Amino acid sequence: MNSPNSTKPPRSTNLGLLHLNLLIAAILISTIVLIYWASGPKSRTVDGRTEISYWTGWGGRELESLRKLIDEYNRSQDHTFVRWTYVANDYNKMRIAFAGGDTPDVCSTVWADDVADYAERNAIVPLDPYLAASTRSLDEYSTPVQELYRYNNHTYALSTGVGSFFIMYNKQAFREAGLDPERPPATLAEFDLYAEKLTKYRNDNPRDGIQVLGFAYIGQIMSWASVWGVDFWDPNTRTVLVDTPRMVEFLEWLKTNVDKYGYRSQRGFLSSLGNTVSPNNPFLTGQLTMIVVGEWYKKIIEMYAPPGFEWGYFAFPAPPGGRANATILNASMFTIPTASRHKQEAWDFIAWITAPAQTIRFRVGPLPGDMAAASAVQSDPGYDTPYWRFVKDLVNSPNARGIKLPLFNKFMYLMNQVEERVLSGEATPQQALTHMRTTFQSSVAEVFRDPPPTTTTSGSQGVTP
């Protein structure tokens, strides 16, 4: 039993408590100090110049090249200092920054596919007033490239390069299948026939599975839909346009071709293929004979193709009434977020970095890997080869266009669902498209309650050069 005196802690306990309190105080103080230190560097030494933040997604050699150009720009400036930040090339940081309203002054971490969405949300500013007041002009670019930069009659972006999609084929496989390797398919009917001839099964028995696939029809819905003449979006009425007889016709063609090889069997085969950026690339190993690629694929071939690998290329063959020489354009776009505090300085930097003189150094170099956006740079001797002339014609073709619609990720998710449901036989093309249209349209109505930017000036408010 405790005596009344026993409630008083002994001296050693008091000392222990004192030590403990001191320890806790020390921990708290050091935590506060650490948290203060965690705020990181406050600013750079910029000699009083206006510092603008620039986010880039280019890494590796591209970042090295870009870094040199930015250093050069900073040396030439007595007013502006560009502080670049590498934000990894998946551009997710940019999406979160826009959603959270904490963006840099200028960025090239926006895909062309996302421009319409950001423009509709008033997250990026139109560049037209800046362009008008500068020595730069959209006339430096071909009409399709100009259109890529524009949405709803406003220019929202510029770029140094422009990407396109087309088809590459394995010449040796053509030869083995009795096809002329120098004459790729010219019509869609011919293309389907070639794909059949080039497909091989294990033990020559379709039940044993695919060994070589002439062409993977799965997963290319946007490119093919564009070739078939489908438009995706009307910005003036904010209406999705894919639920049309033409789209139904296209999906029926797609399903007919996929059914030839079996949907499940084809899915299984495609999921077993190796990484594109490696020698296990299925095109280089001969598992896929014709593939949809971008112009940058040439570099992959140069790096990883086995000796003597022969390849050719051609534009998507169009069906009757479709679009010849069609392609979908894309690019890493230089844009100015609405939250930018230094829009004029941001524009000055964009105008400089996307100008032909810089683009030549960034894009072309000794071995071009991408097609430059500016027409003047496209005429550079570095592009004077049959391959690059083909890419150039494709990029500047009247049927080259970018995908410009808001909620692009949602749209793509629903389009992939349409493909999946139709090809697996879960729904008819019409059923799948009606469901897609209804779902997408209700999402658009939910997100964008204001009238489209064409009927309002909100998109350009506060933007003065």
Place this chain on the structure above:
Amino acid sequence: MNRRSADAIVSVTGHASLLALSIVFALPFAWLVSTSLKPPAQIFSSSPNWLPSPVCWQNYVEAVNTIPFIRYAWNTIFVALTSTFATLFSCSLVAYGFAVVRWRWSRPLFLVMLATVMLPGQVTMIPVFIIFKNLGWVGSYRPLIIPAFFSTAFFVFLLMQFFRTIPRDLIDVARIDGCSHFDIYWRLVLPLSRPALMVVAFFTFTAAWNDFLGPLIYLNDDRMYTLSIGLQQFVSQHAAEWHLLMAASTIMIVPVILLFLFMQKTFVEGIHLSGLKA
């Protein structure tokens, strides 16, 4: 066959199976180290070579010099250590409150806390970003460190399991001797829970060390970047400097391996005793 021979056969086959499994698990690491020492042309040669020829130690030098590796390493150490310290302190304190102290709302609040485990990070990512932005913390290490001071439900649960194995009598005796709850937590429960704390420390440290998305979202200055983002700089849009990436990755995982080796005994004990194994 006598019993001794049967035991020997079981033992040999058991060890052989474990060895084979160990090799399977070690292969990716061996390939990583091997690739880090290869010249670029040899990395994807059509016949895979395990042994680099010639051995390119230069890859390591180049990897460290291509990106500000030392700076990124210090930043990573800072974030990982502070997060680990904060998690250990906060989770053990909360776990003590739930496991040892008897109070009225303990059970419902525990369930509320557990419910947070079920919320995927993607759901909370943007709201949390907006909160940090409004606090003015974006662009600093604070969003990466301070949340650790508010405990993590999973580790609280893990530590609770361990704390409950401590004999109640021991705690009652301490109470009778005049110890406050904080005293019992600090002087009795924590020293007895070393293995479980080591598990939490190891998991937190490796998670913070390897975290990519957190630093990517919250840091806006490349000078503050951690190694996981730094390594991405070897990857361009359509290609990668694999030899440098592998060399830098090898250096990056060395501390985690060393940490595991030093803590192995305590770590395994902690996993066993906290019921994590089940």
